[in-house]
Amino acid sequence: MPQHRPPLPVLAAPFVVDTVLKRDVFGEIAAGHLANAPDIPVTRRRVGIAARWVRRFAWHLAGREIRALQTLGPVAxxxxxLGVDSEALYRSWIEGTPLHVARPIxxxxxxxxxxxxxxxxxxAGITHNDLAKPQNWLMTPDGKAALIDMQLATFFPRRTRLFRLLAREDLRHLLKHKRSFCREALTASERRMLATKSLPARVWMATFKPVYNMVTRGIFNWSDGEGTRDRMDTDGAAVxxxxxxxxxIAGFALVPYPYPRQRGVGLYLFAEPSPSIDAPALEQRLRDAPRPRPDLVQVVATLPRDANGTVREDLLRLVAINQVERLAAVAGDDTAxxxxxxxxxxxxNFTDRRFKR
Structure with missing residues (x-):
């Protein structure tokens, strides 16, 4: 396999932002298009606006994604x-629904x-290294699998022992998703692999994972959302x-979202006011309500509903967990x-951390 790196591609035309998908200390991800091709969606990962204290690391992660995408060019x-400049990298958009939303049972x-x-x-010599996150797996409209988010990917010019270990962990994480949605299709060898963690995985869980949790929750304000069910059943019921x-309030939906720091899961309230109610005043009152109370409150003019008048919590959950780019694939109704x-x-909410169940 050749080890030289091809030149970085130059964007064919200026990028036009349509929707900001995510914003955190590492920068911003936006969906949009090129000025000369408005019908072709493009994703921009803007690293140049990352917080100064993590900008070098943010570019390191972007560099890993660039190398992986250069190597994987022909892989469907x-x-x-599509392009790299001093501010960002640009890649093609893949239409699809995240695994935890598609739920391919x-x-x-x-x-x-x-x-x-x-x-x-x-x-191709690439290990993804972040396949535990279901939002990195997509189901395309034709039912095929797709992969995104290569920031942690590693390129190996040779199949070293480390490559084999990381490739095995990639497969184990895929099999864990398969066990969640399609357990009956697991083969005997797949069941054995799930039952036996590699030594690096065991070392990670025992030593580095607690440090990772401390850094991501305490410094970067990320959370994987442990305890989702408990808080929805207790605080959620009271709210x-x-x-x-x-x-x-004429209608509402209370949905979970990954919450910063140790609390794990947040409660996001969408509320539709009754006629003649002052929306800003209502939103402030709901934010200041006695505990337990929602962590995020958004008073909206109208809530999406189905033909029976039931609030579409599936769509509002996508908003709450910042998966807005998937709304069109799930809605099935132009009005909603x-x-x-x-x-x-x-x-x-502009972060996209996942829930771990």
């Missing part, structure tokens, strides 16, 4: 690197294709009861989609 199911064909895609990565009894997109434009 992975983004194409019993879909053995999807996991066969995901395994095929993972083998293609490994044949729902109080909001349901409030005559100033338009309402939810207006809500998303004013959303309160």
């Amino acid at each position: 199911g992975t983004p194409t690197l 019993g879909n053995a064909a999807y996991f066969r294709d995901a395994k095929r895609l993972l083998r293609s990565l490994h044949r 729902k009861a109080r909001v349901a009894a409030d005559p100033a 989609l338009a309402i939810t997109q207006r809500i998303a434009e004013d959303r309160r």
Whole structure:
């Protein structure tokens, strides 16, 4: 395999932002298009605006993604690197639904294709290294698997022992997702692999994982969302009861989202005011309510509903967990989609940490 690096591609035309998808200390991710091709979606990872104290590290992560995408150019199911400049990298958009939203229950064909895609990565000398996150796995409209977010990926010019260990961990994480959604399709060898963690994985869990949690939750304000069910059942039940009894609220949805630091899961309240109610005053009152109270409150003109008038919590959860780019794939209704997109434009959460169940 050649070890020289090809020249970085230059963007064919200026990038035009349509939607900001994520914003944190490492920069910003936005969906948009090139000025000369408005119908072709493009993703920009803007690193130049990262916090100064992590900017060098942010560019290191971006460099890993650039190298991986350059190497994977011809591999279907992975983004194409379109350009790199002093501020950002630009890659093609892959239409699809994140695994935790698509929920391919019993879909053995999807996991066969995901395994095929993972083998293609490994044949190219790339290990992904972040496949525990279900939002890095997509289901495309034709039911195929796709992979995104290569910031932690590693390129190996040779199949070293470390490569084999990391490739095995990539596969183990895929099999854990398969166990969650399609357990009956696991083969005997796949079950054995799930039952046996590699030595590096055991060392990571015993030593480095606690440090990782301390840094990501205490410094970067990230959370993987442990305890989702408990807080929704306790604080969530109390908040729902109080909001349901409030005559100033015509409708609401309370959904979980990954919350910074040690609390694990946050409660995001979307509320539709009754007629003649002052929306800003209502939002302030809900934010200042006695504990337990929601961590984020957004009062909206109208909530998305289905044909029976039921609030579309599936769409509002995508807004809450900042997966707004997937709304169109899930909505199935132009009216609900338009309402939810207006809500998303004013959303309160711009991180995309996942829940771990």
